[in-house]
Amino acid sequence: MILPVRRLTAVCVLGAALVGCGGTERPQPRPARPGPSAVDPRAPTLAQGPEGLTPVFTNGPRTQGRTVALTFDADMTADQGPRAAAGERFDNPSLIATLRSLQVPATVFMTGRWAEEYPIQARSIGRDPLFEVANHSYSHYAFTPDCYGLPTVAEDRMRADVERAYAAFRRAGVPDPKPYFRFPGGCYDRRALRALGGAGLTAVQWDVVSGDAFATDADAVARDVLDGVRPGSVVVLHCTRSAAPTTERAVRVIVPELRRQGYRFVKVSELIGAAHAAQPHTDTALRP
Ligand SMILES: [Zn+2]
Numbered sequence: 001m002i003l004p005v006r007r008l009t010a011v012c013v014l015g016a017a018l019v020g021c022g023g024t025e026r027p028q029p030r031p032a033r034p035g036p037s038a039v040d041p042r043a044p045t046l047a048q049g050p051e052g053l054t055p056v057f058t059n060g061p062r063t064q065g066r067t068v069a070l071t072f073d074a075d076m077t078a079d080q081g082p083r084a085a086a087g088e089r090f091d092n093p094s095l096i097a098t099l100r101s102l103q104v105p106a107t108v109f110m111t112g113r114w115a116e117e118y119p120i121q122a123r124s125i126g127r128d129p130l131f132e133v134a135n136h137s138y139s140h141y142a143f144t145p146d147c148y149g150l151p152t153v154a155e156d157r158m159r160a161d162v163e164r165a166y167a168a169f170r171r172a173g174v175p176d177p178k179p180y181f182r183f184p185g186g187c188y189d190r191r192a193l194r195a196l197g198g199a200g201l202t203a204v205q206w207d208v209v210s211g212d213a214f215a216t217d218a219d220a221v222a223r224d225v226l227d228g229v230r231p232g233s234v235v236v237l238h239c240t241r242s243a244a245p246t247t248e249r250a251v252r253v254i255v256p257e258l259r260r261q262g263y264r265f266v267k268v269s270e271l272i273g274a275a276h277a278a279q280p281h282t283d284t285a286l287r288p
Contacts, residue, residue: 038166040132040176044273045202052197053190054181059207060232060271061278066263068229069271070099070251071107071206072239073182076114077140084117091118092241095248096125102255105130107268108239109182109204110174112138112165119172126174132267134180134204138164143195147187158195178269180204186236204268206236210250213238218249225254229263232271 046055060067076090084090091114099106108125110133115122126133137143138161142150153161162181169177181201183192188203196203208228212221225235237251238244255265 038163038170038177039179039200043176043178043180043269044276045179045200046272046276047279048197049193051194053193054196054199054201054203056188056193056203056205057180057234057268057272057275058205059230059234060274062230062232064232064274064278066231066261067266067271067274068231068233068235068258068263069107069266069268070104070235070237070254071109071182071204071268072237072247073136074108074110074114074239075136075140075184075243076111076117076240078113080113081117089241090114090243091121092239092244092248093121095239095241095251096121096131098248098251100128100130102251103130104251104255104265105267106265107132107134107178107180107204109134109136109180110165110169110177111136111140112168113140115165115168115172115174122169123173126169126172126177132269133169133174133177134182134268135162135165135169135177135201136182137161137184138168140184142185142187143183143192144187144189147185150185150187155191155195158192159199162196162199162201180268180272202272204234204272206234208233208235210235210237210247212244212247212250214243215246215250218246219253221246221250222253222257225250226257229258231263232274234268234271 046057049055108131125131141153143153143158145152179201182204186205208225210221211224215221237247
């Protein structure tokens with residue numbers, strides 16, 4: 001991915017702040033999908049890459065109209081439970097309420113730990129047709145050895161960590177989460193893509209970084225997004241109030257302006273569907 005260093009640092013800082021303990025479940029056998037009833041079987045996915053690598057989606061087609069997908073990472077790690085108990089808010093209900101009132105479809109990349117902490121919100125988001133829930137790992141551990149200081153998931157536990165998040169969604173009552181996976185910190189390599197291969201997952205990156213992690217200036221976040229969005233863009237933002245306190249205000253600026261420019265907000269699944277239909281003539285590509 002091509003990102004300015006400053007923006008990468010913001011993602012890094014958020015990632016580093018969201019370090020938690022890893023999964024304790026044993027690796028699961030590999031079904032064709034991450035579990036027969038775990039994910040929405042109708043969700044479009046990209047074709048598996050060569051050598052069984054998980055395909056990676058970065059953005060939708062650039063020439064099929066002005067669509068843009070806002071994505072919100074709901075980060076939380078196991079060691080943050082005491083902080084949540086002490087009153088720190090890793091959720092952002094007012095952001096979700098704003099997306100609803102503005103009628104903005106969105107994709108929420110949820111950690112399993114977040115769904116456990118906020119099961120009512122997870123279920124509410126999952127049951128709202130305006131939104132779709134995708135997988136951001138259980139524990140927000142990194143899937144590469146060197147990812148902004150995050151602890152790493154061992155290769156033979158990667159699959160189990162993803163499964164554990166889907167299990168948490170199921171327990172919270174999220175129906176039909178999507179078979180889309182966002183690597184914590186956005187970090188991946190061929191080893192990680194191979195470890196998750198054959199699961200029917202599509203890894204979802206982004207082409208626009210909002211810089212909302214620990215931002216204090218909502219207008220600056222909005223500007224970064226508005227400067228970066230092109231047709232088919234995927235924007236990464238966060239649904240974690242304590243670590244991304246300006247996101248809701250930024251969304252209130254971003255949404256009307258992009259609509260004024262003729263953009264239509266869509267979920268990631270729509271962009272993947274469009275890319276799938278257009279394969280291989282799209283910007284999507286395996287990025288080892
Ligand atoms: Zn994250």
